[in-house]
Amino acid sequence: MPNSKPTPVTMDAVYTAPGYLFRRMQQIAVALFIEECKAFDLTPVQYAALVAISTHPGIDATRLSAVIAFDRSTLGNVIERLQAKEYIVRKPAAEDKRVKLLYLTKAGAAVLGDIMPSVDKAQARMLQPxxxxxxxTLLSLLTQLVDLNNEASRVPLRAEDALEHLGRSG
Amino acid sequence: MPNSKPTPVTMDAVYTAPGYLFRRMQQIAVALFIEECKAFDLTPVQYAALVAISTHPGIDATRLSAVIAFDRSTLGNVIERLQAKEYIVRKPAAEDKRVKLLYLTKAGAAVLGDIMPSVDKAQARMLQPxxxxxxxTLLSLLTQLVDLNNEASRVPLRAEDALEHLGRSG
DNA sequence: GCCATATTGTCAGTATACTGTCAATTAAAT
DNA sequence: ATTTAATTGACAGTATACTGACAATATGGC
Structure with missing residues (x-):
């Protein structure tokens, strides 16, 4: 045995790990979003939920979680906050007593229209350097990677699920 | 005004935003880490903290937060959990009654050595596709981007801060 | 129609994250 | 030396996230 010493641990074990880099970029992305959009009192998650409800009026919480790939448990609180801000309303579904359908209010549609330029600015800033x-290149590789790893997260993205609610009375 | 209609919002406003993609990848990265390392009962954050304490024995919480770019408030709880698992110990500093210095225990060093292959497997899996x-290419661009956006987050990475504790009695 | 199964929303518990604040303590200014 | 400012660890409050469980409700096989 020419060398039985254990490999010394360096911070590179952290700094060069893709998982660490994704965590850092997520922190940075949220910070930039909040900074650019501070006039609107909306978080990135709340923004995504608003967009999805706007695009799919009458969607229910479970479908919504599939469309934006957010955990259903988490989404309950997000919906509550959007409701408290009166950006959305919840109406019980006619044919399924378990389901509550989600709709944008006028105020919700307004804030969504107003916040767009700030959101775009934040998204541009994080790639600016x-x-x-x-x-x-990065955006392309990132899009591929998210798509190819879709099944690895607890809540895979199911964009096509959004269409199911159209069969309802919505 | 040739066209006064508002731009229709589509889910692309979410799906193509780098911030959304970074969030997804972070979710996926954590899921893969937990799956590969489930035998060790360590989260990605706890792992990074352990590595940093291993590399910088006698570091204090504030310096640690700068070295791994985690929020100081968050780090307090992380340290508590590592202490509860008896992977680290906290000793009061001699010359500064405010400071508590962090050291790996034997068990902490052992778990760090044992978990490495699983961590590497998780990191490889997320780029595998x-x-x-x-x-x-992605890793290079991601590394650049994190570095160039360093100041944008609440807790910028300050790797050089780690050396300051060497001036202490540590 | 009845029963096993699945779905929906919700909740409790744990773990990051960030904001803002605080007391204790140390360092700096003069 | 005394006032001022900065640092440290801690805490309360809010907001994602995930795990596992639950009651109410729907649905399927038979």
Whole structure:
């Protein structure tokens, strides 16, 4: 045995791990979103939920969680907060007493229209430090990776689920 | 005004936003870490903290938060849990009554050595779906982006802060 | 129609994260 | 030396996230 010493642990075990880098970028992305959108009192998660409800009026919570890939448990609280801010309303479904359907209010539609430029600014800022070509490359690889790893998270994205609610009385 | 209609909102406003993609990848990264490391009862955050304490024995909580770029408030709870698992100990500093210095226990060093292969497996799995060349490209761009956006988060990474504790009695 | 199964929303429990605040303590200014 | 400012660890409050469980309700096989 020429060398039986254990490999010394360095911080590179953390700094070069993709998981650590994704965590950092998520922190940075949220910070930039909050900073650019501080006039609107909406978090990134609440924004995504609003967009999905706007795109799929009358969707229910379970479908919504599949469409934006957020945990159903978590989403309950998000919906409560959006309701408290009077950006959405919940109406019980006619043919299924378990289900509550989600709709944007006028105020919700208004805030969604108003916040868009700030959201775009935040999204642009987080890629800003890269050269334009690199931005495209990163976005492309990131999109592929999220798609190819879709099943790995607890709540895989099921965009097509959004259409199911159209069969309801919605 | 040739067209005064508002732009219709689609889910692309969410799906193509880098912030959303980073959130998804973070969810996926944590899920894969937990799955690969379920035998060890360590979260990604706890793992990073253990590595940092191993690399910088006698570091204090504030320095630790700078070294792994975690919020100081959050880190308090993380340290408590690592202490409860008896992977670290806290000793009051001699020359500064406010400070508590952090050290790995034997059990902490052992679990860190044992968990490494599983951590590596998890990190490899999350990039696995990409071609090897694309993995390198993504990792390179991600590393650059995190570095260039360092100041944007509440707790920027300050790797050099780790050296300050060497001036203590530690 | 009845029973096993699945779905829906909800909740309790744990673990990150960030904001803001605080007391104790130390360092800096003068 | 005394006032001022900064640092440290802690805490309360809010907001994601995930696990596992639950009652109410629907649905399927038979």
């Amino acid at each position: 890269l050269k334009p070509g690199d931005r495209k | 990409l071609k090897p060349g694309d993995r390198k």
